[in-house]
Amino acid sequence: MAYLDHAASTALLPESLAAVTAALTATGNASSLHAAGRRARRTVEESREALASALGARPSEVILTGGGTESDNLAVKGMFWARAAADPRRRRILASAVEHHAVLDAVEWLVDHEGASVTWLEVDAAGRVAPEVLEDALGDDVALVSVMWANNEVGTVQPVRRLAEIAHAHGVPIHTDAVQAVGQLPVDFAASGVDALTVTGHKFGGPLGAGALLLGRDVACTPLLHGGGQERDVRSGTADVPAIAGLAVAATVAVERQPETATRLAALRDDLVARVCAALPDAVLNGAREDRLPGNAHFSFPGCEGDSLLLLLDARGVEVSTGSACSAGVARPSHVLVAMGADEERARGSLRFSLGHTSTAADVDALLDALPTVVERARRAPVR
Amino acid sequence: MKLLAAVSGGVDSAVAAALAVEAGHDVTAVHLALSEAPATLRSGSRGCCSVEDSRDAGRVADVLGIPYYVWDLAARFREDVVDDFVAEYAAGRTPNPCLRCNEKVKFSAVLDRALALGFDGVVTGHHARLADGVLRRSVDLAKDQSYVLAVLTPHQLAHTVLPLGDLTKVQVRALAAARGLAVADKPDSHDVCFIADGDTAGFLRDRLGAQPGPVVDALTGAVVGQHDGAYGFTVGQRRGLALTVPAGDGRPRYVLSVSPVQRTVTVGPAEALDTSGLRAERPVWTQAPVELPLRCLVQLRAHGTPVGALVSADGSGWQLALDAPVRGVAPGQAAVLYDGDRVLASATVA
Numbered sequence: 001m002a003y004l005d006h007a008a009s010t011a012l013l014p015e016s017l018a019a020v021t022a023a024l025t026a027t028g029n030a031s032s033l034h035a036a037g038r039r040a041r042r043t044v045e046e047s048r049e050a051l052a053s054a055l056g057a058r059p060s061e062v063i064l065t066g067g068g069t070e071s072d073n074l075a076v077k078g079m080f081w082a083r084a085a086a087d088p089r090r091r092r093i094l095a096s097a098v099e100h101h102a103v104l105d106a107v108e109w110l111v112d113h114e115g116a117s118v119t120w121l122e123v124d125a126a127g128r129v130a131p132e133v134l135e136d137a138l139g140d141d142v143a144l145v146s147v148m149w150a151n152n153e154v155g156t157v158q159p160v161r162r163l164a165e166i167a168h169a170h171g172v173p174i175h176t177d178a179v180q181a182v183g184q185l186p187v188d189f190a191a192s193g194v195d196a197l198t199v200t201g202h203k204f205g206g207p208l209g210a211g212a213l214l215l216g217r218d219v220a221c222t223p224l225l226h227g228g229g230q231e232r233d234v235r236s237g238t239a240d241v242p243a244i245a246g247l248a249v250a251a252t253v254a255v256e257r258q259p260e261t262a263t264r265l266a267a268l269r270d271d272l273v274a275r276v277c278a279a280l281p282d283a284v285l286n287g288a289r290e291d292r293l294p295g296n297a298h299f300s301f302p303g304c305e306g307d308s309l310l311l312l313l314d315a316r317g318v319e320v321s322t323g324s325a326c327s328a329g330v331a332r333p334s335h336v337l338v339a340m341g342a343d344e345e346r347a348r349g350s351l352r353f354s355l356g357h358t359s360t361a362a363d364v365d366a367l368l369d370a371l372p373t374v375v376e377r378a379r380r381a382p383v384r
Numbered sequence: 385m386k387l388l389a390a391v392s393g394g395v396d397s398a399v400a401a402a403l404a405v406e407a408g409h410d411v412t413a414v415h416l417a418l419s420e421a422p423a424t425l426r427s428g429s430r431g432c433c434s435v436e437d438s439r440d441a442g443r444v445a446d447v448l449g450i451p452y453y454v455w456d457l458a459a460r461f462r463e464d465v466v467d468d469f470v471a472e473y474a475a476g477r478t479p480n481p482c483l484r485c486n487e488k489v490k491f492s493a494v495l496d497r498a499l500a501l502g503f504d505g506v507v508t509g510h511h512a513r514l515a516d517g518v519l520r521r522s523v524d525l526a527k528d529q530s531y532v533l534a535v536l537t538p539h540q541l542a543h544t545v546l547p548l549g550d551l552t553k554v555q556v557r558a559l560a561a562a563r564g565l566a567v568a569d570k571p572d573s574h575d576v577c578f579i580a581d582g583d584t585a586g587f588l589r590d591r592l593g594a595q596p597g598p599v600v601d602a603l604t605g606a607v608v609g610q611h612d613g614a615y616g617f618t619v620g621q622r623r624g625l626a627l628t629v630p631a632g633d634g635r636p637r638y639v640l641s642v643s644p645v646q647r648t649v650t651v652g653p654a655e656a657l658d659t660s661g662l663r664a665e666r667p668v669w670t671q672a673p674v675e676l677p678l679r680c681l682v683q684l685r686a687h688g689t690p691v692g693a694l695v696s697a698d699g700s701g702w703q704l705a706l707d708a709p710v711r712g713v714a715p716g717q718a719a720v721l722y723d724g725d726r727v728l729a730s731a732t733v734a
Contacts, residue, residue: 308501311412311453332456381500382493 002366006356013205020246047248056188068200071213072102082220083143097339126288127156149178154287155296164193183254206250210243266294295355304378393437396509403547418461464488477716505543513549521725524552534730585616597647620712658709664731
């Protein structure tokens with residue numbers, strides 16, 4: 001078995017498993033006033049401090065959520081509502097054309113239902129938003145900007161710090177989805193200059209279903225979930241103490257090991273890329289050569305359907321992804337590749353190989369053992 | 385064998401896949417996403433390929449312990465089935481979309497891809513018997529689907545496994561329940577799967593627009609009503625004619641023919657619908673072609689009664705002389721030849 005889909009979800013770190021397990025056996029609601037409640041509260045607050053420390057934020061800037069999708073929705077909708085309420089002229093959202101669906105669909109919902117408008121920021125052939133593109137799109141009708149830290153499909157890293165400076169020069173707050181970045185790249189909330197930043201635990205060795213929105217103290221954000229007001233009155237819901245404990249431990253460990261992990265994964269990934277290119281000379285590497293997630297390799301195989309490749313690799317115990325799957329599990333041409341100027345054939349014939357903290361050279365060997373035969377076979381299958 | 389099971393999320397394809405697994409085959413399940421905008425939930429017996437159907441199909445594969453994938457064939461289905469359906473109606477013919485889907489999608493696009501990917505064939509939940517290349521009716525005549533499989537060629541049939549032909553629908557449901565498949569009591573599908581509300585005329589009107597014209601009485605030549613589009617009528621139809629002039633003899637009138645180009649719908653008495661001679665085009669044999677002329681049975685619609693006929697060659701098509709007149713045969717319908725319960729061939733009524 002070779003698991004090359006760490007960008008979808010990576011293995012739980014043993015340290016995180018231990019923290020989750022320990023907290024699962026403790027009774028208590030972190031909002032309760034008695035001793036059991038205080039113990040739960042202490043776990044949550046220590047976790048918040050650890051998460052803040054790992055990510056260059058203050059504890060009061062950590063809004064604990066149910067994961068990346070919730071954090072993205074909270075940032076995009078919440079910041080739009082707050083900004084449009086304060087200044088009704090500001091109803092336009094600027095977002096890159098390669099965002100994850102958690103941002104794309106939240107923006108489109110605001111356009112369809114809340115009177116927002118949107119300008120999709122074009123990307124270059126590598127999937128990057130040029131600072132001039134943001135500069136040109138800004139105006140006094142803009143409510144917020146959202147540009148991801150690193151792309152989940154092709155791994156391209158955005159110039160987030162530069163984009164934040166430009167947005168702020170126009171008095172516009174900026175959100176970034178950093179779900180893929182934590183543990184692979186240095187992520188420092190304060191140094192990045194952004195106003196809101198999405199993270200989720202299961203991409204760096206924490207449990208599924210726990211994430212956070214780092215939200216600057218003076219950034220106005222209207223809640224999505226109303227109730228007990230547990231998270232700075234911006235997010236309500238009983239604290240999921242075990243998941244939060246696991247999230248914080250994973251962040252601490254992953255960030256501490258990030259330099260070493262990144263070096264090791266980049267070397268493995270470079271080997272993977274070189275060997276794929278040597279074995280299949282017509283394979284096209286998508287995304288940036290530099291400024292790329294160290295664990296990401298993304299190829300198009302001309303004349304093949306991505307889902308044929310996936311089926312054949314899966315049957316040989318090699319687990320990869322065709323990109324982001326939609327709800328019915330149907331592989332549609334990736335909006336990311338289309339935005340990068342790929343034609344439909346290149347978009348449909350693409351596969352993502354993503355490495356993570358448990359990846360080894362044996363995983364790359366297993367992929368290369370299977371891939372040439374699989375590509376040759378998939379090429380014989382009729383394309384649509 | 386290494387088989388690809390097409391699983392719709394319904395009970396038939398679930399049991400077919402289960403029986404293939406139990407027969408010792410190496411089975412992989414594939415759900416065909418045929419709708420470009422799938423609904424989230426299924427509504428009763430209508431519609432197709434909702435996200436709920438895809439989940440149901442995935443749960444069947446979980447229970448059977450086999451891999452499961454979704455293949456997006458929506459563009460292919462639109463071009464080969466939906467667009468063809470609309471074009472056929474626009475030309476005044478009455479198509480059978482299930483037959484077209486089998487011919488162009490399930491046993492063509494899917495089978496070709498399966499073979500190329502290293503599978504030996506496909507398994508489906510159709511109710512028909514197939515052994516040694518011979519296609520026969522299901523033992524459950526009420527559920528028999530041999531008519532819509534009659535377009536398959538010997539090559540396609542050689543790579544097809546139909547495990548349900550010896551089972552009744554009641555038995556299929558019982559087998560599903562015994563295996564713990566949650567779809568055991570899921571309602572049967574009816575009607576045209578891509579017309580979710582069952583309103584074929586409305587579906588066609590949305591795509592073809594209003595094309596008003598006269599309804600003409602075949603006996604008198606008089607205009608007896610108006611219609612919004614000839615494509616909304618089928619030969620043999622009685623209801624929904626909205627005639628403004630009563631028939632001279634007071635008897636009900638039926639649609640005798642539809643001419644979309646002239647925008648005319650012709651109506652007349654029931655007996656004028658009777659035909660005992662037909663021409664059919666583009667024959668496809670399920671086995672090596674049988675020499676003509678040939679005495680056999682012919683069936684003209686999905687659940688029609690077969691009648692005896694003498695089939696003779698007519699250019700590249702056939703002439704069919706029916707032993708007894710058949711009422712309301714429309715161009716575009718399939719004429720399927722049977723020898724007893726064995727499917728010989730099909731062709732399209734001209």
